[in-house]
Amino acid sequence: MTRPVETPLVQTLPATVPFVGPEAIERRRAQIFKARIGANESVFGPSPRVLQVLRDASAEAWMYGDPESYELREALAAGIGCAREAVVIGEGIDALLGYAVRLYVGAGDHVVTSDGAYPTFNYHVAGYGGSLIKVPYRDDKEDIEGLLAAAEASKAKMIYLSNPDNPMGSWHEASVIEDMIARLPFGCMLLLDEAYVEFAPDGAVPNLSLDDPRVIRMRTFSKAYGMAGLRVGYAYGEGQVIRGFEKIRNHFGMNRLSQAAALAAINDPAWLDDIRRLVAASCSRIGQIARDNGFSPLPSATNFVTMDCGADAGFARAVLQALEDRDVFVRMPFAAPGNRCIRITAAPDGEIDRFAEALPGAIKAAKAIG
Amino acid sequence: MTRPVETPLVQTLPATVPFVGPEAIERRRAQIFKARIGANESVFGPSPRVLQVLRDASAEAWMYGDPESYELREALAAGIGCAREAVVIGEGIDALLGYAVRLYVGAGDHVVTSDGAYPTFNYHVAGYGGSLIKVPYRDDKEDIEGLLAAAEASKAKMIYLSNPDNPMGSWHEASVIEDMIARLPFGCMLLLDEAYVEFAPDGAVPNLSLDDPRVIRMRTFSKAYGMAGLRVGYAYGEGQVIRGFEKIRNHFGMNRLSQAAALAAINDPAWLDDIRRLVAASCSRIGQIARDNGFSPLPSATNFVTMDCGADAGFARAVLQALEDRDVFVRMPFAAPGNRCIRITAAPDGEIDRFAEALPGAIKAAKAIG
Numbered sequence: 169m170t171r172p173v174e175t176p177l178v179q180t181l182p183a184t185v186p187f188v189g190p191e192a193i194e195r196r197r198a199q200i201f202k203a204r205i206g207a208n209e210s211v212f213g214p215s216p217r218v219l220q221v222l223r224d225a226s227a228e229a230w231m232y233g234d235p236e237s238y239e240l241r242e243a244l245a246a247g248i249g250c251a252r253e254a255v256v257i258g259e260g261i262d263a264l265l266g267y268a269v270r271l272y273v274g275a276g277d278h279v280v281t282s283d284g285a286y287p288t289f290n291y292h293v294a295g296y297g298g299s300l301i302k303v304p305y306r307d308d309k310e311d312i313e314g315l316l317a318a319a320e321a322s323k324a325k326m327i328y329l330s331n332p333d334n335p336m337g338s339w340h341e342a343s344v345i346e347d348m349i350a351r352l353p354f355g356c357m358l359l360l361d362e363a364y365v366e367f368a369p370d371g372a373v374p375n376l377s378l379d380d381p382r383v384i385r386m387r388t389f390s391k392a393y394g395m396a397g398l399r400v401g402y403a404y405g406e407g408q409v410i411r412g413f414e415k416i417r418n419h420f421g422m423n424r425l426s427q428a429a430a431l432a433a434i435n436d437p438a439w440l441d442d443i444r445r446l447v448a449a450s451c452s453r454i455g456q457i458a459r460d461n462g463f464s465p466l467p468s469a470t471n472f473v474t475m476d477c478g479a480d481a482g483f484a485r486a487v488l489q490a491l492e493d494r495d496v497f498v499r500m501p502f503a504a505p506g507n508r509c510i511r512i513t514a515a516p517d518g519e520i521d522r523f524a525e526a527l528p529g530a531i532k533a534a535k536a537i538g
Numbered sequence: 539m540t541r542p543v544e545t546p547l548v549q550t551l552p553a554t555v556p557f558v559g560p561e562a563i564e565r566r567r568a569q570i571f572k573a574r575i576g577a578n579e580s581v582f583g584p585s586p587r588v589l590q591v592l593r594d595a596s597a598e599a600w601m602y603g604d605p606e607s608y609e610l611r612e613a614l615a616a617g618i619g620c621a622r623e624a625v626v627i628g629e630g631i632d633a634l635l636g637y638a639v640r641l642y643v644g645a646g647d648h649v650v651t652s653d654g655a656y657p658t659f660n661y662h663v664a665g666y667g668g669s670l671i672k673v674p675y676r677d678d679k680e681d682i683e684g685l686l687a688a689a690e691a692s693k694a695k696m697i698y699l700s701n702p703d704n705p706m707g708s709w710h711e712a713s714v715i716e717d718m719i720a721r722l723p724f725g726c727m728l729l730l731d732e733a734y735v736e737f738a739p740d741g742a743v744p745n746l747s748l749d750d751p752r753v754i755r756m757r758t759f760s761k762a763y764g765m766a767g768l769r770v771g772y773a774y775g776e777g778q779v780i781r782g783f784e785k786i787r788n789h790f791g792m793n794r795l796s797q798a799a800a801l802a803a804i805n806d807p808a809w810l811d812d813i814r815r816l817v818a819a820s821c822s823r824i825g826q827i828a829r830d831n832g833f834s835p836l837p838s839a840t841n842f843v844t845m846d847c848g849a850d851a852g853f854a855r856a857v858l859q860a861l862e863d864r865d866v867f868v869r870m871p872f873a874a875p876g877n878r879c880i881r882i883t884a885a886p887d888g889e890i891d892r893f894a895e896a897l898p899g900a901i902k903a904a905k906a907i908g
Contacts, residue, residue, distance in 0.1 A: 169749075169750050169751065169752055170724060170725060170752070171751045171752075171778075171779075172642055172695070172696075172725070172726075172727040172751060172752055172779070173642070173695075173725065174641050174642060174782060175640075175641070175642065175643070175644040176644070177644075178640070178641050178642075178782065178785060178786065181785040181786065182785065183781050183782070183784035183785050184784065184785070185605055185606075185784065185789045186789060186790075187605070187789070187790070189602065189604050189605045189606065189790075191604040191606070191608065192604075192605075192606060192608075195608065204601065207601075207602060209600050209601055209602060210600050211600065212600070213597070213599070213600045214599055214600060218599070219596050219597070219599070222592070222593075222596040222599065222795070223592075223593050223596060226589050226592040226593060227583070227589070228767060229583070229584055229588070229589070229592065229764070229765055229766075229767045229768050229799070230579050230580050230581065230582070230583045230584060230764040230765065230766055230767065231574065231577075231579055231766060231767050232559065232577060232579060232760070232766045232767060233767055233769075234559050234561040234562075235555055235557070235559045235562075236555075236559065236561070236562060238561065238562075238565065259629055259788065259791050260788075260790060260791065262788055262789075262790050262791065263788050263791060266788060270545075270548070271544050271545070271548050272542055272543070272544060272545065272548075273545070274545040274546070274547075288789075288790070295785070295786050325542070325543075326542075354540055355540060355542070355543065356542075357542040379539075380539050381539065381541045381542060382539055382540070382541075382542055390602070394599070394600040395599055395600065396599075396600055396601060396602045396794075397598060397599045397600065397601050397602060397603055397793060397794030397795060398599050398793055398794075398795070399603075399790075399791060399792070399793050408541075409541075409542070411553050412544060412548065412553070414553035414554065414555065415548060415551040415552065415553050415554070415665070416548065416551065416665050418629065418630075418632055418633050418636060419555045419556060419557070419632075419658075420556075420557070420559075420630060420632050420658070420769075421629050421630065421632065421633060421769060422769070423767060423768055423769050423793045423795075423796060424766075424767030424768075425592070425767060425768070425795065426793060429599070
């Protein structure tokens with residue numbers, strides 16, 4: 169029995185997971201987290217209308233979802249002000265990032281991202297043989313000039329940028345993004361990850377032409393809409409570019425209940441306004457807790473607060489670990505200089521109470537190690 | 539604004555969909571189907587326990603699913619009698635087929651399948667640059683000897699086989715499959731699609747060693763379990779082969795509600811027994827309707843009946859179209875000689891009543907064209 173041989177590219181890849189899930193930590197510790205505020209999920213949950221639609225649509229679970237996600241795309245396109253053909257639905261932004269990389273990045277092609285930005289994007293680039301160039305954050309923001317320079321120097325095919333940014337919570341003004349796009353090097357495109365766009369302040373959402381084939385914008389129902397478990401993301405851009413996804417996507421990959429739930433979410437804008445208020449209040453409270461404990465919260469345009477623990481990555485990691493020991497799940501940025509921080513997701517008061525209770529002891533424990 | 543350039547492989551691919559969904563036909567006709575019996579979904583729906591879990595789990599929709607699908611894999615592995623590491627979960631068999639092709643098929647590699655077998659598999663092979671060799675069905679079964687000979691002659695990396703078979707509903711005995719595996723050419727592996735295995739007669743499910751790295755078995759909750767809209771499939775096989783999926787799969791692709799629903803489905807085996815009885819009775823009735831109208835039903839080991847319309851593909855297509863005109867959605871095999879047939883999915887009596895009512899008129903209309 170000769171072992172089948174993986175492709176030369178696959179042979180070079182590690183078996184890896186971009187993120188360890190909180191469930192894996194819970195299994196290892198044999199203890200459920202009392203506050204799950206580490207994955208930037210919306211602990212406030214989805215709209216009651218979404219929950220109602222999920223219950224109602226369960227009777228349709230036996231049917232494959234519409235492979236065209238027609239109604240959902242119609243609704244999204246109406247909101248954006250574009251044609252349905254300019255929108256593609258996928259199994260979360262994760263899947264859409266994978267498709268975009270597969271469409272454009274071949275073995276040896278260069279791709280530019282920020283050091284410490286989204287690991288799942290990096291996973292996809294590596295998975296298709298692309299060569300990653302990582303530009304450090306500057307002043308806790310993605311370094312636009314650095315990204316452009318690296319793309320120019322490497323003749324990169326693609327730049328990845330999230331705005332607002334994860335994991336730092338920072339953002340660039342619309343004009344900065346618009347200017348960046350105007351200056352994209354020849355042959356280079358931009359994947360603009362707007363997972364947190366619903367939390368962005370006025371003036372931080374660029375006004376982009378859908379005639380520009382060099383930009384693909386990606387958004388999700390996983391954050392503000394509170395539907396991370398349902399796996400619905402969308403990408404939009406120039407029609408022919410979006411049509412490219414039809415060549416490779418998993419046409420029957422969408423969950424039928426999720427399609428219905430996303431449509432219900434769009435149709436409840438008042439809920440989104442409520443969530444924005446709740447998240448802003450929670451982020452404000454998390455910031456105060458940080459200051460009360462001698463940490464410095466960074467400004468946030470997202471549903472999380474990244475806080476500077478005031479020392480090195482080792483100390484931040486020790487605080488993180490000590491919070492885990494106290495049944496509080498949070499995460500931290502992966503790379504310097506952001507990894508002096510920990511990152512806390514906005515949540516109802518009960519979860520934030522637990523964080524507030526756990527933090528002083530966690531800091532004490534972390535200091536005892538150092 | 540220079541248009542970004544797709545990879546050389548992607549440039550060769552058409553924007554296509556392996557199947558047109560029934561919703562697309564409904565939109566074109568501006569008319570909802572009265573019987574949706576064309577996609578081999580389980581019109582009987584899922585277990586009431588699954589529906590209950592879907593409703594209960596909707597409160598967890600804000601959380602990402604466990605990227606390891608730990609509990610579901612544990613339950614499946616216990617049923618199979620293997621280690622959890624020998625099982626991988628995916629967004630339907632469609633996604634798992636895509637992953638398997640990506641792992642093993644590179645540009646120019648040969649892959650063998652039956653002519654008229656699963657188009658989504660073919661879509662994935664083309665999508666990764668593989669070269670498809672199609673072996674005609676023989677006696678309305680997949681031609682094992684022909685598949686082996688084609689693989690040998692082409693030095694193929696992979697053979698695709700579904701057992702029981704879609705779209706013909708036929709099957710091979712376990713010993714035939716076991717013998718086929720023993721005779722796989724050097725360097726060739728088998729993707730064994732067992733989407734319909736829960737309907738297979740005694741003796742048609744091979745007993746395969748999980749030590750053999752050349753075979754990957756794939757199963758689904760979309761057919762017997764009535765959960766097509768929830769997108770849960772699984773593959774199992776030798777540990778190191780299955781571990782390969784960790785290199786490329788969308789780790790956070792699984793819907794959290796679907797994970798819970800699949801677990802509930804496994805824990806309700808009595809429901810599966812009921813479904814088997816209901817499907818057998820419905821297939822029997824569909825067969826009688828076929829005979830009453832001068833058609834010849836083929837033996838079926840699945841939840842559908844493929845019936846020989848007694849003439850050529852043009853006639854079968856005309857019958858199909860005439861059924862559509864009567865608001866009945868069915869499909870037909872894509873390639874000769876199977877495309878002299880139409881394929882009807884088992885369903886509750888209401889749907890089959892509508893088919894029985896529509897068929898005589900549809901045949902008359904089809905004959906009037908010819």
